[in-house]
Amino acid sequence: MMENCKLSIRNITKQYKNAGARFAALDGVSVDIEAGEFLSVLGPSGCGKTTLLRIIAGLLSPDEGQILLDGKDITNAPPSERSLGIVFQNYALFENMTVFDNVSYAAKLKAKREKSATVADVKARTAELLGELGIADLAKKYPSALSGGQMQRVAIARTLILNPEIMLFDEPMSALDIATRIQLRAVIKNIQKKFGTTMIYITHDQEEAFAMSDRIMVMEKAKISQIDTPRAIVSYPANEYVKSFVVDNLRAKIESVSAVLEY
Template structure:
Protein backbone atom coordinates (compact mmCIF):
# COMPACT_ATOMS: atom_id res chain seq x y z
CA UNK A 1 0.00 0.00 0.00
CA UNK A 2 2.87 2.38 0.86
CA UNK A 3 6.25 2.40 -0.85
CA UNK A 4 9.35 4.46 -0.18
CA UNK A 5 11.56 4.21 -3.28
CA UNK A 6 15.17 5.29 -2.71
CA UNK A 7 14.00 8.26 -0.64
CA UNK A 8 16.53 10.86 0.53
CA UNK A 9 15.80 13.79 2.82
CA UNK A 10 18.67 16.25 3.21
CA UNK A 11 18.68 19.38 5.37
CA UNK A 12 21.73 21.47 4.45
CA UNK A 13 24.72 19.23 5.14
CA UNK A 14 22.68 16.73 7.14
CA UNK A 15 21.28 13.61 5.46
CA UNK A 16 18.31 12.80 7.69
CA UNK A 17 17.04 9.90 5.53
CA UNK A 18 19.34 8.04 3.17
CA UNK A 19 18.21 5.81 0.26
CA UNK A 20 15.15 4.50 2.11
CA UNK A 21 13.46 1.55 0.37
CA UNK A 22 10.44 0.27 2.27
CA UNK A 23 7.05 -1.35 1.67
CA UNK A 24 4.10 -1.25 4.08
CA UNK A 25 1.10 -3.52 3.55
CA UNK A 26 -2.57 -2.53 3.81
CA UNK A 27 -4.02 -2.98 7.30
CA UNK A 28 -0.58 -3.36 8.86
CA UNK A 29 0.57 -1.86 12.15
CA UNK A 30 4.05 -0.82 11.03
CA UNK A 31 6.60 0.83 13.30
CA UNK A 32 9.60 3.01 12.49
CA UNK A 33 12.01 2.41 15.38
CA UNK A 34 15.36 3.88 16.25
CA UNK A 35 17.29 6.23 18.53
CA UNK A 36 16.94 10.01 18.52
CA UNK A 37 18.10 11.50 15.24
CA UNK A 38 17.85 8.26 13.25
CA UNK A 39 15.42 9.71 10.68
CA UNK A 40 12.21 7.94 11.74
CA UNK A 41 10.14 11.09 12.32
CA UNK A 42 11.49 12.69 9.15
CA UNK A 43 10.42 9.62 7.17
CA UNK A 44 6.94 9.79 8.76
CA UNK A 45 6.63 13.50 7.98
CA UNK A 46 7.70 12.85 4.39
CA UNK A 47 4.90 10.28 4.11
CA UNK A 48 2.46 12.80 5.59
CA UNK A 49 3.54 15.46 3.10
CA UNK A 50 5.04 17.83 5.68
CA UNK A 51 8.61 17.28 4.45
CA UNK A 52 9.67 17.27 0.80
CA UNK A 53 12.07 14.44 -0.13
CA UNK A 54 15.31 15.55 -1.76
CA UNK A 55 15.29 12.46 -3.94
CA UNK A 56 13.30 9.30 -4.60
CA UNK A 57 9.55 8.70 -4.58
CA UNK A 58 6.76 7.88 -2.15
CA UNK A 59 3.77 5.93 -3.47
CA UNK A 60 0.39 5.20 -1.90
CA UNK A 61 -1.62 2.49 -3.71
CA UNK A 62 0.80 2.87 -6.63
CA UNK A 63 0.13 6.60 -6.94
CA UNK A 64 3.18 8.87 -6.77
CA UNK A 65 2.40 11.31 -3.93
CA UNK A 66 5.90 12.75 -3.56
CA UNK A 67 4.71 16.20 -4.66
CA UNK A 68 1.06 15.84 -3.60
CA UNK A 69 -0.11 18.19 -0.79
CA UNK A 70 -0.71 16.62 2.60
CA UNK A 71 -4.47 17.22 2.58
CA UNK A 72 -4.81 15.17 -0.61
CA UNK A 73 -3.02 12.04 0.64
CA UNK A 74 -5.89 10.58 2.73
CA UNK A 75 -3.76 10.34 5.87
CA UNK A 76 -4.54 11.21 9.50
CA UNK A 77 -1.75 12.42 11.80
CA UNK A 78 -1.38 12.24 15.58
CA UNK A 79 1.46 14.41 16.82
CA UNK A 80 3.68 13.84 19.85
CA UNK A 81 2.17 16.86 21.65
CA UNK A 82 -1.32 16.03 20.27
CA UNK A 83 -1.67 19.60 18.78
CA UNK A 84 -5.18 20.02 20.19
CA UNK A 85 -6.98 23.38 20.19
CA UNK A 86 -6.99 24.57 23.83
CA UNK A 87 -9.86 27.02 23.30
CA UNK A 88 -12.20 24.30 21.99
CA UNK A 89 -14.07 21.57 23.80
CA UNK A 90 -13.53 17.89 23.06
CA UNK A 91 -16.39 17.62 20.57
CA UNK A 92 -15.19 20.60 18.52
CA UNK A 93 -11.61 19.32 18.53
CA UNK A 94 -12.72 15.97 17.14
CA UNK A 95 -15.05 17.60 14.61
CA UNK A 96 -12.53 20.17 13.38
CA UNK A 97 -11.52 18.27 10.24
CA UNK A 98 -15.15 17.64 9.35
CA UNK A 99 -16.05 21.30 9.83
CA UNK A 100 -13.49 22.54 7.30
CA UNK A 101 -14.33 20.04 4.56
CA UNK A 102 -15.68 21.55 1.36
CA UNK A 103 -17.94 20.57 -1.52
CA UNK A 104 -19.51 17.13 -1.77
CA UNK A 105 -17.42 15.79 1.12
CA UNK A 106 -18.91 18.18 3.67
CA UNK A 107 -21.39 16.55 6.06
CA UNK A 108 -24.42 18.23 7.56
CA UNK A 109 -24.24 19.33 11.20
CA UNK A 110 -26.29 16.34 12.31
CA UNK A 111 -24.11 13.93 10.33
CA UNK A 112 -20.99 15.49 11.81
CA UNK A 113 -22.38 15.11 15.33
CA UNK A 114 -23.26 11.47 14.67
CA UNK A 115 -19.77 10.75 13.29
CA UNK A 116 -18.14 12.43 16.32
CA UNK A 117 -20.27 10.40 18.74
CA UNK A 118 -19.38 7.15 16.95
CA UNK A 119 -15.63 7.77 16.90
CA UNK A 120 -15.61 9.08 20.49
CA UNK A 121 -17.25 5.87 21.69
CA UNK A 122 -14.84 3.76 19.64
CA UNK A 123 -11.81 5.52 21.11
CA UNK A 124 -13.06 5.21 24.69
CA UNK A 125 -14.21 8.79 25.28
CA UNK A 126 -17.34 9.04 27.42
CA UNK A 127 -20.20 11.22 26.15
CA UNK A 128 -19.92 13.24 29.38
CA UNK A 129 -16.42 14.33 28.34
CA UNK A 130 -17.35 15.73 24.92
CA UNK A 131 -18.43 19.14 26.22
CA UNK A 132 -15.37 19.57 28.44
CA UNK A 133 -12.48 21.80 27.49
CA UNK A 134 -9.49 19.68 26.46
CA UNK A 135 -7.38 21.36 29.16
CA UNK A 136 -9.58 19.62 31.76
CA UNK A 137 -8.59 16.16 30.48
CA UNK A 138 -5.75 13.93 31.57
CA UNK A 139 -2.87 13.17 29.24
CA UNK A 140 -4.36 9.80 28.36
CA UNK A 141 -7.74 11.34 27.55
CA UNK A 142 -6.10 14.02 25.41
CA UNK A 143 -4.31 11.30 23.48
CA UNK A 144 -7.67 9.65 22.77
CA UNK A 145 -9.04 12.98 21.52
CA UNK A 146 -6.08 13.35 19.15
CA UNK A 147 -6.62 9.85 17.77
CA UNK A 148 -10.38 10.43 17.45
CA UNK A 149 -9.74 13.68 15.55
CA UNK A 150 -7.50 11.82 13.10
CA UNK A 151 -9.89 8.87 12.66
CA UNK A 152 -13.11 10.89 12.30
CA UNK A 153 -12.13 11.66 8.69
CA UNK A 154 -11.84 7.89 8.01
CA UNK A 155 -8.31 8.15 6.56
CA UNK A 156 -6.81 5.16 4.78
CA UNK A 157 -3.56 5.68 6.68
CA UNK A 158 -3.04 6.69 10.32
CA UNK A 159 0.34 8.20 11.27
CA UNK A 160 1.41 8.43 14.91
CA UNK A 161 4.55 10.27 16.05
CA UNK A 162 5.54 8.97 19.53
CA UNK A 163 1.99 9.51 20.89
CA UNK A 164 2.68 7.78 24.24
CA UNK A 165 5.98 9.43 25.12
CA UNK A 166 4.43 12.15 27.34
CA UNK A 167 2.56 9.68 29.57
CA UNK A 168 3.66 7.91 32.74
CA UNK A 169 4.83 4.30 32.48
CA UNK A 170 1.66 2.60 33.78
CA UNK A 171 -0.64 4.65 31.56
CA UNK A 172 1.61 4.01 28.56
CA UNK A 173 1.15 0.26 28.95
CA UNK A 174 -2.62 0.61 29.35
CA UNK A 175 -3.06 2.87 26.32
CA UNK A 176 -0.63 0.80 24.25
CA UNK A 177 -2.90 -2.21 24.59
CA UNK A 178 -6.00 -0.14 23.79
CA UNK A 179 -4.32 1.40 20.75
CA UNK A 180 -3.48 -2.01 19.33
CA UNK A 181 -7.04 -3.23 19.89
CA UNK A 182 -8.47 -0.08 18.28
CA UNK A 183 -6.24 -0.41 15.24
CA UNK A 184 -7.31 -4.04 14.85
CA UNK A 185 -11.00 -3.12 15.08
CA UNK A 186 -10.80 -0.18 12.68
CA UNK A 187 -8.41 -1.94 10.29
CA UNK A 188 -6.66 1.30 9.30
CA UNK A 189 -3.11 1.00 7.98
CA UNK A 190 -0.99 2.48 10.77
CA UNK A 191 2.57 3.82 10.69
CA UNK A 192 3.93 4.43 14.18
CA UNK A 193 7.13 6.17 15.25
CA UNK A 194 8.87 5.39 18.54
CA UNK A 195 12.27 5.04 20.18
CA UNK A 196 10.78 2.65 22.77
CA UNK A 197 11.74 -0.92 21.90
CA UNK A 198 9.08 -2.52 24.13
CA UNK A 199 6.37 -0.40 22.47
CA UNK A 200 7.57 -1.48 19.05
CA UNK A 201 7.78 -5.17 19.93
CA UNK A 202 4.34 -5.34 21.56
CA UNK A 203 2.39 -3.17 19.08
CA UNK A 204 3.78 -3.98 15.67
CA UNK A 205 3.04 -6.45 12.92
CA UNK A 206 6.41 -5.45 11.44
CA UNK A 207 9.20 -3.08 12.43
CA UNK A 208 11.75 -1.07 10.47
CA UNK A 209 14.87 -0.23 12.49
CA UNK A 210 16.76 2.88 11.39
CA UNK A 211 20.14 4.29 12.39
CA UNK A 212 21.69 7.53 11.15
CA UNK A 213 19.09 7.78 8.39
CA UNK A 214 19.70 4.28 7.04
CA UNK A 215 17.44 1.25 7.18
CA UNK A 216 19.04 -1.54 9.21
CA UNK A 217 16.37 -4.24 9.15
CA UNK A 218 12.67 -4.85 8.46
CA UNK A 219 10.88 -7.79 10.03
CA UNK A 220 8.37 -9.09 12.54
CA UNK A 221 9.10 -8.41 16.21
CA UNK A 222 10.35 -12.00 16.55
CA UNK A 223 12.69 -11.63 13.57
CA UNK A 224 14.04 -8.29 14.78
CA UNK A 225 14.72 -9.61 18.29
CA UNK A 226 15.77 -13.21 17.72
CA UNK A 227 17.52 -12.80 14.36
CA UNK A 228 18.87 -9.26 14.43
CA UNK A 229 20.39 -8.54 11.00
CA UNK A 230 23.15 -6.20 12.20
CA UNK A 231 25.18 -5.63 15.35
CA UNK A 232 23.45 -2.27 15.76
CA UNK A 233 19.98 -3.87 15.79
CA UNK A 234 21.17 -6.51 18.25
CA UNK A 235 22.58 -3.88 20.62
CA UNK A 236 19.64 -1.49 20.28
CA UNK A 237 16.80 -4.01 20.72
CA UNK A 238 16.58 -5.38 24.24
CA UNK A 239 19.58 -6.53 26.25
CA UNK A 240 22.51 -8.56 24.98
CA UNK A 241 25.82 -9.89 26.25
CA UNK A 242 28.86 -9.11 24.10
CA UNK A 243 30.99 -12.27 24.13
CA UNK A 244 34.67 -11.68 24.77
CA UNK A 245 37.47 -13.35 22.76
CA UNK A 246 38.21 -15.63 25.72
CA UNK A 247 34.64 -16.92 25.87
CA UNK A 248 34.42 -17.23 22.09
CA UNK A 249 37.51 -19.44 21.96
CA UNK A 250 36.01 -21.67 24.64
CA UNK A 251 32.86 -21.98 22.49
CA UNK A 252 34.72 -22.64 19.23
CA UNK A 253 34.36 -26.43 19.61
CA UNK A 254 30.57 -25.93 19.66
CA UNK A 255 30.63 -24.24 16.28
CA UNK A 256 30.84 -20.58 17.33
CA UNK A 257 33.13 -18.43 15.13
CA UNK A 258 35.80 -17.07 17.50
CA UNK A 259 36.63 -14.17 15.17
CA UNK A 260 33.13 -12.70 14.76
CA UNK A 261 31.47 -9.92 16.74
CA UNK A 262 29.15 -12.02 18.90
CA UNK A 263 26.20 -11.46 21.25
CA UNK A 264 23.71 -13.55 23.20
CA UNK A 265 20.51 -12.49 24.96
CA UNK A 266 20.44 -12.96 28.79
CA UNK A 267 17.25 -15.07 28.66
CA UNK A 268 18.75 -17.40 26.03
CA UNK A 269 21.44 -18.54 28.49
CA UNK A 270 20.82 -21.33 31.00
CA UNK A 271 22.04 -21.39 34.58
CA UNK A 272 22.87 -24.52 36.61
CA UNK A 273 24.91 -25.40 39.66
CA UNK A 274 28.45 -26.57 39.04
CA UNK A 275 27.68 -30.25 39.75
CA UNK A 276 24.49 -30.39 37.68
CA UNK A 277 24.43 -32.05 34.23
CA UNK A 278 25.58 -29.73 31.45
CA UNK A 279 22.52 -27.53 30.70
CA UNK A 280 23.25 -26.83 27.00
CA UNK A 281 25.57 -27.94 24.14
CA UNK A 282 28.32 -25.77 25.64
CA UNK A 283 28.95 -24.89 29.27
CA UNK A 284 31.05 -22.20 30.92
CA UNK A 285 32.10 -22.44 34.57
CA UNK A 286 31.70 -19.26 36.60
CA UNK A 287 30.66 -17.68 39.88
CA UNK A 288 27.65 -15.51 40.76
CA UNK A 289 28.76 -11.95 41.57
CA UNK A 290 25.35 -10.21 41.69
CA UNK A 291 21.61 -10.89 41.57
CA UNK A 292 18.78 -8.47 40.87
CA UNK A 293 15.11 -9.36 41.34
CA UNK A 294 12.56 -8.08 38.76
CA UNK A 295 9.39 -9.85 39.86
CA UNK A 296 8.81 -11.96 36.76
CA UNK A 297 12.49 -12.92 36.60
CA UNK A 298 15.86 -12.55 38.26
CA UNK A 299 19.06 -11.48 36.53
CA UNK A 300 22.33 -13.04 37.64
CA UNK A 301 25.72 -11.55 36.85
CA UNK A 302 28.15 -14.45 36.44
CA UNK A 303 31.92 -13.89 36.33
CA UNK A 304 33.64 -16.18 33.82
CA UNK A 305 37.37 -15.54 33.73
CA UNK A 306 37.79 -11.81 33.01
CA UNK A 307 34.25 -11.48 31.59
CA UNK A 308 30.78 -11.15 33.16
CA UNK A 309 27.62 -12.53 31.58
CA UNK A 310 24.09 -11.50 32.56
CA UNK A 311 21.70 -14.47 32.76
CA UNK A 312 17.93 -14.03 33.09
CA UNK A 313 16.05 -16.75 34.98
CA UNK A 314 12.23 -16.78 35.00
CA UNK A 315 10.46 -16.75 38.35
CA UNK A 316 7.81 -19.29 39.24
CA UNK A 317 7.01 -22.20 41.50
CA UNK A 318 10.06 -24.35 41.96
CA UNK A 319 12.41 -21.78 40.41
CA UNK A 320 15.94 -22.16 41.76
CA UNK A 321 17.84 -19.35 43.36
CA UNK A 322 21.58 -18.85 43.52
CA UNK A 323 23.40 -16.54 45.90
CA UNK A 324 26.41 -14.32 45.39
CA UNK A 325 29.53 -16.49 45.56
CA UNK A 326 27.85 -19.69 44.31
CA UNK A 327 29.80 -21.70 41.74
CA UNK A 328 27.62 -22.22 38.65
CA UNK A 329 27.76 -23.11 34.98
CA UNK A 330 26.27 -21.05 32.17
CA UNK A 331 24.80 -23.12 29.34
CA UNK A 332 25.17 -21.73 25.82
CA UNK A 333 23.37 -23.04 22.74
CA UNK A 334 25.33 -21.88 19.66
CA UNK A 335 22.00 -21.48 17.82
CA UNK A 336 21.22 -18.45 20.01
CA UNK A 337 24.58 -16.73 19.52
CA UNK A 338 24.19 -13.80 17.10
CA UNK A 339 27.37 -13.24 15.08
CA UNK A 340 28.41 -10.40 12.76
CA UNK A 341 31.50 -9.68 10.68
CA UNK A 342 34.09 -7.46 12.28
CA UNK A 343 34.14 -4.16 10.38
Protein backbone atom coordinates in the same frame (compact mmCIF):
# COMPACT_ATOMS: atom_id res chain seq x y z
CA MET B 1 9.14 -4.77 -4.24
CA MET B 2 5.70 -5.98 -3.17
CA GLU B 3 2.80 -5.90 -5.61
CA ASN B 4 -0.34 -4.09 -4.44
CA CYS B 5 1.20 -2.57 -1.37
CA LYS B 6 -0.54 0.37 0.28
CA LEU B 7 2.41 2.67 0.65
CA SER B 8 5.73 2.33 -1.09
CA ILE B 9 8.66 4.39 0.13
CA ARG B 10 11.41 4.25 -2.45
CA ASN B 11 14.99 5.26 -1.99
CA ILE B 12 14.26 8.40 0.03
CA THR B 13 17.19 10.70 0.67
CA LYS B 14 17.08 13.94 2.65
CA GLN B 15 19.94 16.20 3.62
CA TYR B 16 19.97 19.08 6.07
CA LYS B 17 22.58 21.74 6.69
CA ASN B 18 24.35 21.89 10.01
CA ALA B 19 26.77 24.79 10.58
CA GLY B 20 27.11 25.15 6.80
CA ALA B 21 27.89 21.46 6.18
CA ARG B 22 25.35 19.12 4.62
CA PHE B 23 24.60 15.81 6.24
CA ALA B 24 22.13 13.03 5.42
CA ALA B 25 19.14 12.71 7.77
CA LEU B 26 17.86 9.93 5.49
CA ASP B 27 20.07 7.98 3.12
CA GLY B 28 18.35 5.66 0.65
CA VAL B 29 15.40 4.55 2.79
CA SER B 30 13.00 2.07 1.12
CA VAL B 31 10.08 0.14 2.57
CA ASP B 32 6.78 -1.28 1.26
CA ILE B 33 3.87 -1.23 3.71
CA GLU B 34 0.85 -3.47 3.22
CA ALA B 35 -2.76 -2.38 3.65
CA GLY B 36 -3.81 -2.81 7.26
CA GLU B 37 -0.27 -3.39 8.46
CA PHE B 38 1.10 -1.98 11.71
CA LEU B 39 4.72 -0.96 11.11
CA SER B 40 6.84 0.55 13.87
CA VAL B 41 9.84 2.70 13.11
CA LEU B 42 12.27 2.08 15.94
CA GLY B 43 15.52 3.95 16.38
CA PRO B 44 17.49 6.25 18.69
CA SER B 45 17.11 10.02 18.88
CA GLY B 46 18.30 11.80 15.75
CA CYS B 47 18.27 8.76 13.42
CA GLY B 48 15.74 10.39 11.06
CA LYS B 49 12.34 9.02 12.18
CA THR B 50 10.44 12.31 12.25
CA THR B 51 12.06 13.41 9.01
CA LEU B 52 10.72 10.24 7.33
CA LEU B 53 7.25 10.77 8.77
CA ARG B 54 7.13 14.39 7.61
CA ILE B 55 8.12 13.29 4.10
CA ILE B 56 5.41 10.60 4.07
CA ALA B 57 2.87 13.19 5.26
CA GLY B 58 3.92 15.75 2.64
CA LEU B 59 5.13 18.31 5.20
CA LEU B 60 8.66 18.04 3.83
CA SER B 61 10.04 17.21 0.34
CA PRO B 62 12.71 14.55 -0.11
CA ASP B 63 15.85 15.37 -2.09
CA GLU B 64 15.52 12.07 -3.93
CA GLY B 65 13.14 9.13 -4.05
CA GLN B 66 9.41 8.56 -4.37
CA ILE B 67 6.36 7.91 -2.22
CA LEU B 68 3.62 5.81 -3.83
CA LEU B 69 0.12 5.48 -2.36
CA ASP B 70 -1.83 2.59 -3.94
CA GLY B 71 0.73 2.65 -6.73
CA LYS B 72 0.22 6.35 -7.44
CA ASP B 73 3.14 8.75 -7.10
CA ILE B 74 2.29 11.27 -4.37
CA THR B 75 5.85 12.50 -3.77
CA ASN B 76 4.81 16.07 -4.58
CA ALA B 77 1.13 15.93 -3.61
CA PRO B 78 -0.04 18.29 -0.85
CA PRO B 79 -0.81 16.74 2.58
CA SER B 80 -4.57 17.14 2.03
CA GLU B 81 -4.50 14.78 -0.96
CA ARG B 82 -2.81 11.87 0.81
CA SER B 83 -5.63 10.38 2.98
CA LEU B 84 -3.24 10.36 5.89
CA GLY B 85 -3.86 11.27 9.51
CA ILE B 86 -1.09 12.23 11.90
CA VAL B 87 -0.98 12.02 15.68
CA PHE B 88 1.91 13.94 17.23
CA GLN B 89 3.51 13.70 20.64
CA ASN B 90 2.14 17.08 21.65
CA TYR B 91 -1.55 16.87 21.07
CA ALA B 92 -2.07 20.33 19.50
CA LEU B 93 -5.73 20.49 20.50
CA PHE B 94 -7.75 23.69 20.08
CA GLU B 95 -7.71 25.16 23.59
CA ASN B 96 -10.85 27.26 23.08
CA MET B 97 -13.00 24.32 21.96
CA THR B 98 -14.61 21.50 23.93
CA VAL B 99 -13.52 17.91 23.37
CA PHE B 100 -16.62 17.36 21.23
CA ASP B 101 -15.86 20.37 19.03
CA ASN B 102 -12.16 19.46 18.80
CA VAL B 103 -13.14 16.08 17.35
CA SER B 104 -15.96 17.28 15.07
CA TYR B 105 -14.46 20.54 13.77
CA ALA B 106 -12.40 19.29 10.81
CA ALA B 107 -15.00 16.67 9.93
CA LYS B 108 -17.70 19.36 9.70
CA LEU B 109 -15.54 21.44 7.36
CA LYS B 110 -14.80 18.39 5.24
CA ALA B 111 -18.48 17.37 5.08
CA LYS B 112 -19.46 20.89 4.01
CA ARG B 113 -16.70 21.12 1.42
CA GLU B 114 -17.41 17.72 -0.08
CA LYS B 115 -21.16 17.82 0.58
CA SER B 116 -20.67 14.29 1.88
CA ALA B 117 -22.51 14.40 5.21
CA THR B 118 -24.84 16.56 7.28
CA VAL B 119 -23.90 18.27 10.53
CA ALA B 120 -26.13 15.72 12.30
CA ASP B 121 -24.14 12.87 10.71
CA VAL B 122 -20.87 14.38 11.92
CA LYS B 123 -22.26 14.87 15.43
CA ALA B 124 -23.47 11.28 15.58
CA ARG B 125 -20.10 9.98 14.38
CA THR B 126 -18.29 12.17 16.90
CA ALA B 127 -20.38 10.80 19.78
CA GLU B 128 -19.79 7.25 18.54
CA LEU B 129 -16.01 7.76 18.32
CA LEU B 130 -15.78 9.33 21.77
CA GLY B 131 -17.56 6.24 23.07
CA GLU B 132 -15.23 3.88 21.25
CA LEU B 133 -12.20 5.65 22.70
CA GLY B 134 -13.70 5.66 26.20
CA ILE B 135 -13.95 9.45 26.51
CA ALA B 136 -17.70 10.07 26.03
CA ASP B 137 -17.89 11.62 29.50
CA LEU B 138 -15.31 14.26 28.52
CA ALA B 139 -17.32 15.68 25.59
CA LYS B 140 -18.06 19.04 27.23
CA LYS B 141 -14.66 19.57 28.82
CA TYR B 142 -11.90 21.85 27.52
CA PRO B 143 -8.36 20.56 26.84
CA SER B 144 -6.96 22.44 29.87
CA ALA B 145 -9.03 20.14 32.12
CA LEU B 146 -7.68 16.88 30.63
CA SER B 147 -4.83 14.54 31.52
CA GLY B 148 -2.17 13.70 28.93
CA GLY B 149 -3.74 10.32 28.17
CA GLN B 150 -7.17 11.88 27.74
CA MET B 151 -5.76 14.56 25.42
CA GLN B 152 -4.05 11.90 23.36
CA ARG B 153 -7.35 10.02 22.96
CA VAL B 154 -8.99 13.24 21.78
CA ALA B 155 -6.14 13.74 19.30
CA ILE B 156 -6.62 10.17 18.02
CA ALA B 157 -10.41 10.65 17.71
CA ARG B 158 -9.89 13.91 15.85
CA THR B 159 -7.67 12.13 13.32
CA LEU B 160 -9.88 9.03 13.04
CA ILE B 161 -13.06 10.95 12.25
CA LEU B 162 -11.59 11.91 8.89
CA ASN B 163 -11.33 8.19 8.00
CA PRO B 164 -7.68 8.22 7.00
CA GLU B 165 -6.46 5.15 5.12
CA ILE B 166 -3.12 5.53 6.84
CA MET B 167 -2.40 6.82 10.31
CA LEU B 168 1.03 8.14 11.25
CA PHE B 169 2.05 8.38 14.88
CA ASP B 170 5.14 10.28 16.04
CA GLU B 171 5.97 9.03 19.55
CA PRO B 172 2.39 9.68 20.68
CA MET B 173 2.89 8.18 24.12
CA SER B 174 6.29 9.41 25.19
CA ALA B 175 4.80 11.93 27.64
CA LEU B 176 2.39 9.44 29.24
CA ASP B 177 2.70 7.16 32.26
CA ILE B 178 3.10 3.43 31.72
CA ALA B 179 -0.46 2.43 32.71
CA THR B 180 -1.95 4.94 30.27
CA ARG B 181 0.48 3.80 27.59
CA ILE B 182 -0.57 0.19 27.93
CA GLN B 183 -4.26 1.19 27.76
CA LEU B 184 -3.71 3.33 24.67
CA ARG B 185 -1.76 0.54 22.95
CA ALA B 186 -4.95 -1.52 23.09
CA VAL B 187 -7.07 1.39 21.85
CA ILE B 188 -4.79 1.91 18.86
CA LYS B 189 -4.57 -1.82 18.03
CA ASN B 190 -8.38 -2.09 18.18
CA ILE B 191 -8.71 0.76 15.71
CA GLN B 192 -6.25 -0.95 13.38
CA LYS B 193 -8.28 -4.18 13.51
CA LYS B 194 -11.72 -2.60 13.35
CA PHE B 195 -11.06 -0.15 10.51
CA GLY B 196 -8.22 -1.97 8.77
CA THR B 197 -6.22 1.26 9.01
CA THR B 198 -2.59 1.06 7.92
CA MET B 199 -0.43 2.39 10.74
CA ILE B 200 3.10 3.70 10.88
CA TYR B 201 4.18 4.19 14.45
CA ILE B 202 7.38 5.95 15.47
CA THR B 203 8.90 5.04 18.80
CA HIS B 204 12.23 4.68 20.51
CA ASP B 205 10.72 2.24 23.01
CA GLN B 206 11.69 -1.34 22.14
CA GLU B 207 8.97 -2.83 24.30
CA GLU B 208 6.25 -0.71 22.70
CA ALA B 209 7.42 -1.66 19.21
CA PHE B 210 7.44 -5.36 20.09
CA ALA B 211 4.03 -5.25 21.77
CA MET B 212 2.23 -3.54 18.90
CA SER B 213 3.82 -4.28 15.55
CA ASP B 214 3.29 -6.64 12.66
CA ARG B 215 6.75 -5.59 11.49
CA ILE B 216 9.43 -3.36 12.96
CA MET B 217 11.71 -1.18 10.89
CA VAL B 218 14.91 -0.68 12.89
CA MET B 219 16.85 2.46 11.99
CA GLU B 220 20.38 3.46 12.76
CA LYS B 221 21.66 6.89 11.67
CA ALA B 222 19.72 7.79 8.47
CA LYS B 223 19.49 4.14 7.33
CA ILE B 224 17.39 1.03 7.81
CA SER B 225 19.17 -1.78 9.65
CA GLN B 226 16.41 -4.38 9.44
CA ILE B 227 12.71 -4.71 8.63
CA ASP B 228 11.14 -7.85 10.03
CA THR B 229 8.54 -9.34 12.35
CA PRO B 230 9.31 -8.94 16.06
CA ARG B 231 9.96 -12.66 16.30
CA ALA B 232 12.40 -12.68 13.38
CA ILE B 233 14.29 -9.69 14.79
CA VAL B 234 14.79 -11.44 18.11
CA SER B 235 15.78 -14.73 16.47
CA TYR B 236 17.87 -13.31 13.64
CA PRO B 237 19.09 -9.77 14.33
CA ALA B 238 20.64 -8.51 11.07
CA ASN B 239 23.80 -7.13 12.67
CA GLU B 240 25.52 -6.21 15.93
CA TYR B 241 23.65 -2.89 16.17
CA VAL B 242 20.21 -4.53 15.98
CA LYS B 243 21.34 -7.12 18.49
CA SER B 244 22.55 -4.56 21.04
CA PHE B 245 20.09 -1.67 20.52
CA VAL B 246 16.98 -3.79 20.09
CA VAL B 247 17.35 -7.35 21.34
CA ASP B 248 19.72 -6.87 24.28
CA ASN B 249 17.86 -3.76 25.51
CA LEU B 250 14.56 -5.59 25.31
CA ARG B 251 15.94 -8.56 27.26
CA ALA B 252 17.52 -6.27 29.87
CA LYS B 253 14.19 -4.51 30.43
CA ILE B 254 12.33 -7.77 30.87
CA GLU B 255 15.00 -9.43 33.03
CA SER B 256 15.23 -6.42 35.35
CA VAL B 257 11.66 -7.04 36.52
CA SER B 258 11.06 -10.74 35.91
CA ALA B 259 13.19 -11.81 38.87
CA VAL B 260 10.91 -9.76 41.14
CA LEU B 261 7.71 -11.05 39.53
CA GLU B 262 8.68 -14.68 40.12
CA TYR B 263 8.23 -14.29 43.88
